[in-house]
Amino acid sequence: MLTLTDLxxxxxxxxxxxEEWTHLAHLRVGAWHVHHFGGAAALALLRTGIRRLNxxxxxxxxxxxxxxxxxxIAYVRLIEEILAGLDAGLPLERRVERVTHGPxxxxxVLFRFWSRDLLMSARARAEWVPPDLAPLATPVEPL
Numbered sequence: 001m002l003t004l005t006d007l008x009x010x011x012x013x014x015x016x017x018x019e020e021w022t023h024l025a026h027l028r029v030g031a032w033h034v035h036h037f038g039g040a041a042a043l044a045l046l047r048t049g050i051r052r053l054n055x056x057x058x059x060x061x062x063x064x065x066x067x068x069x070x071x072x073i074a075y076v077r078l079i080e081e082i083l084a085g086l087d088a089g090l091p092l093e094r095r096v097e098r099v100t101h102g103p104x105x106x107x108x109v110l111f112r113f114w115s116r117d118l119l120m121s122a123r124a125r126a127e128w129v130p131p132d133l134a135p136l137a138t139p140v141e142p143l
Contacts, residue, residue, distance in 0.1 A: 014056040039080040063122035070124040103139040
């Protein structure tokens with residue numbers, strides 16, 4: 001596995017191979033950006049970066065594939081909440097491990113808050129759509 005620094009550098013340079021752009025890589029890159037820039041600025045950088053990386057992989061950013069606005073915003077908010085609750089004295093790599101080894105790392109976690117049909121809709125992919133099942137909050141219990 002790439003170090004966090006190397007992963008972010010590859011993401012930003014659009015040199016990260018498609019097979020390495022996993023859910024875990026998304027979370028690690030997202031956490032790095034939230035740590036360094038805060039939620040709002042991280043979101044702007046991730047929007048652009050994810051779309052650029054998808055383009056470099058030949059993955060269309062369309063109504064049914066590629067970049068997903070609601071999912072990106074949701075994870076930025078969850079990551080921001082997790083990082084804010086951790087000791088700032090912990091090294092960043094350790095804080096990122098807390099993100100990637102907790103309930104938020106479960107690929108199905110967002111279905112606690114959104115129905116599958118709504119979250120996977122073209123509208124949710126294109127714009128922020130609020131949760132329809134429960135308010136978005138960091139889950140603390142195992143899935």
